[in-house]
Amino acid sequence: MPAVLLTQSIQNDMVAPIGRFDPIPNKLHVGHAEALRLMGENPAEGPVARTMRWAQRQPDAALRLIHIRDWHDPSDPSQRSHLELFGEHCLQHSEGAAFAFPHDPGDKNVAVVDSLTLNDFVGTQLEALLEPHRGQSLRVGLMGVWTEAKISFLAYELRTRYPEFDLAVCSALTASSSRAHHFQALDQLRRLLGVRIIDSVGEFIDFLGSQTGDDAPLVGLSPQLPIIEIADKDGEPATLVLAEVDSTLIRYLFRSCRLVRLRVLDGGFSGNIVCGTHSVDLEGQEQVPHVIKIGDQGEMGRERACFERVQDVLGNNAPSISDFADIGERGAIKYRYASMGGSFSTTLQKSYQAGAPAAEIGRVLDLVFGEQLARFYKAAILESVDLLDHYMFSPRWADKVRARVERILELPAGSPLAAGETLEIRPGVTVANVWRFYAHTLGHLPRRPRDQAYMAWVHGDLNGQNIILDAHGNVWLIDFSHTHRAHVLMDLVKLENDLLFLWTPVADEDELRRGFALIDALLEVRDLAAPLDRAPEAVAASPAMARAWTTLAKLRSFYPPLIHSDRDPFQLWVALLRYAGHTLSFDEAGPLQKLWALYAACRLSARISESLIASTRLRVDFVEPAWAGAGRVGLTLLPGRRDYGRDLGDDLATLRADGIGRVLCMVPRDELERYGVGDLLDAYREAGLTALHLPVVDQKASSVADMDQALAFIDAGVQAGEAVLVHCVGGLGRSGMAVACYLGKQGLDAAEAIARVRGARGPRAVETAVQEDFVRGYLRTQ
Incomplete structure (x- = not known):
């Protein structure tokens, strides 16, 4: 059964290249940036041209090729409203209506459908062309413009008329005038119509079924040039050996050059090749620096699509995609760093490990998190999310975790010591077994099914090797293959994990135990918006650990504007456990570093388990009384x-x-309605509880009159020997403020009252400066 490739409006008036500052030739042209992305710098050698050359070589029995084109007659009254709405475009027989790709079908039977409206089935022969395939599970590929309009409308018609068709769209071969609209439309096609979205040209061709056994041709490839040289790495002989297919991809990406010199950039253990380049064109002129990345064609396609989604947000500190290609099972991306100052110098990880001063590390982190990635994070939205699912925790990983524990502790495979309730990491150091968290806790304890966390676009795999410093100290980010919407702290937590367990040396047993002390201190942090205190004595006594603590404090200083009032450390514990657990398998981590990561994972898993258990029963925290008698006052969440x-x-x-x-x-x-308990006050009364409703806006303070009434209500219960509950939504801010005021009326000063509430409920109680100020001011008047 043949496949069908439908091209949509790939015509000069829609996609012909134009200069960056040239006026748009008509209302439907996709513009400079999208035309460049779709057609390439040289349209005769770009992805569309390569795909068309491949398609035209396929036998008709294997691939039917149908070109849909806008084809307008300005003298036709029936087309007048369409042309008035969108302006004159693709007038029949004009240069603007011509195909923007080499159209040389040879012996291939190519159908051309002249579309007059937004619906390609109205007044055309498209239905007749597809009718012989009705009822067949036909593979149909779509490419062209506009993704949110013509491509989407066509996909909708195909899905409703031929539900049995297997539809696919290639993101690299479709475009709109807006990159954001392009990707939003692709997401909608996937979600609402079940269309496959394929990011790699090579995988799209595979979907259509290449019958000639070849790939889209690499047009312009020279068999001899450029000459490829591999530079020494950090003064040592280079070890990179290029496979023939990878050499071919490099020569294609630098086909206008006589020489390209590669310098390997470290980064991860994925098997991908990442190199900085120094290239000389055919006229002997040096080109601007580039980074090339070569790997699995599907992975490279996804990375390209991920980067294209966020490229405009990152601005000048991110590269641009100069070219991309794939052949066989391999794909390559060529990133241009046009404004880079000189060649690649070092990475953040190398700079840190070489002893760069704290001020320099802080400068780099300010640029990365305070400027570059901050553009992502500023758009964070509080969303309902199961953080354990989000970070891919599952009981199915239990066996792998146990095997890693056995290797790190040098236990025989299957040792019962690796499956106990606890692990003795070192003599006298016993912690909860992280394996049991995966094997038992995740499978048996109820989770909080709808945690809330701030979500934003993130880099997704940030580490010290993909933060690059050029010769002038400018900071650049590379490797966007995991860029997606995720927990807003993901990048910061990932870098914190690498700082501890990869960058920080652990020279001996004493240093390891200082590392344990560092983890213990971090687990005592209950307010993510509060600055880290001074390093504990055991940590400060080690230069390496003290330096790590200082850098951690810098990383965590970026938290407050990202998490707003969501300061509960549970979200951090989950993220840290995800990355500490992953570190247990890293080749890059040394034996003592892995022991340190194992200790952290065990401690974190215990904290998360405790939190999950506590979340199943409503917890009321009673404050230490400042009054005589049996009455009690407690706080809880809604x-x-x-x-x-x-x-x-x-x-x-x-x-x-x-x-x-x-x-x-x-x-x-x-707020009661928002959290699903609009009938709460009636429920209290039906349960025989005396209830008083004195609402206060979240994060704000009450009026003095309302506080007087609230404290009188509390005091009446205390004097009667009752247990009185005060709550808001989180049981921290508004309720903490009221209980602190009550304690103050019993004789404590404001500082003592607030401290006592925080001692019972946690350091985040009396949550905002507005509430603290109200407590102080209210008590001064009493």
Whole structure:
């Protein structure tokens, strides 16, 4: 059964190259940037031309080729409204209506469909061309413009008329005037119509089924030039040996050059080749620096698509894609660094390990997180997400984790010591077994099914080797193959993990135990927006550990504007465990570094387990009394909040079991509705609880009159010997403010009252400066 390739409006008026500052020739031209991406710098050698040359070589029995073109007659009254709306374009027999690719079908039977409207089935022979294939599971590929309009409309018609067709769109061979609209349309095609989105030209050709056994031809490739040289790496002999297919890809990407010299850039263990280049063109002129990346064609296609999504956001500190190609099973991308100052000098990891001063490391981190990636993070949105799923935790990894534990602790395979409740990492150092977290906790403990976390576009695989410094100290990012929307802290946490377990040397057992102390101190941080305290004494005594702590403090200084009021460390623990666990298999980490990472993973898994267990039962934290008598005052989060998967009936039963007799609710009604407990006040009364509703806007303070009423309500319960519950949504800010004011009225000063609330509920209680100021001001008037 043949496949079908449908091209959509790949015509000069739509995609012909234009200069960056040239006016758009008509309303439907995709513009300079998208035309360049789609057609290439030389359209005769670009991805569309290469794909067309391949398609025209395929036998008709294997591939039917159908070109859909806009073909307008300005004298036709029926087309007048379309031309008035979009302006004159693709007028029949004009140069603008001509195909923008080499159209030389030879003996191949190529159909051309003249489309007059946005619907390519109206008034055309397209339905008749496809009718013989009705009912068949035909593979149909789409390429052309506009992704959000003509391509999407065509895909919709095909899906509804021929639901059995297997539809695919190649992201590299489609375009719109807006890159954002292009990718949004691709996402919609995948999600709503079930269309395959293929990022690699080679994989798209494979989908269509190459019957000639070849790939899209590398047009312009010279068999001799350029000469490829591999430079020494850091003064040592280069070890890179290029396969023939990789050499071919390099010669194609630098086909206008006489010489290209490669310098290997370290980065990961994926098997990909990443090199900086120094190239000389055919006239002997040096070209601007480039980075080439060669790997699996599917992976390279995904990286190109990921980078294209975010290229405009990153600005001048990111490269541009100069060219790309694939052949066989390999693909390559050529990144241009036009404004780079000199050649590649070093990476952040090498600079840190060479002893760069804290000020220089801080400068680089400011540029990366305060400027470049901050453009992603500023658009973060608070979303419902299961963080354990998000970071790909699953019981299926348990066997691999156990095998890593056995190797690191030098235990025989299958040793029962690796499957116990605890592990003795070192004599006298016993921790919870991270393997049991994977094997048992993940499978048996209920999670908080709808955690909330801020999500944004992230680099996705940030490490010290893909942050590059040029000869002038400018900072550049490479390797965007994992760029996607994710937890906003992902990049920072990934770099923190590498800083500890890859960059920081662990010379001996004493240093290892100082590393354990560093992890212990980090686990005591309960407020992610608070600056890190001074390094603990054991950490400060080691220059390497103290330096790591200083750098960690810098990394965490970027947290507050990213997480806003979401300061709970649970999100950090989950992310750190993901990367610490991954480090256990890294070749780059030394034996003591892996022991350090194992210790961290075990401690983190225990904290996460404790948090998950605590989340299943409503926890009321009672403050230490500042009054005589049996009455008690406690704080908790919003009972029954649906975004945490809580059950209001269960939470009310817990309150009764804790002896709660009266409840002060400080949550406005619109927030109660938002969290799925609009009937909470009625539920309190039906459960026999005395309830007072004094709403306060989140993060804000109450009025003095409302606070007077709230404290009178609390005091009445305390004097009667009751247990009084005060809550807002998180049980921290508004409720903490009220309880601190009550403690102050019992004789504590403001600082003591706030400290006592935080001692019971955690350091984030009395959450904002506005609330702290209210407590101080209110108590001054009492």
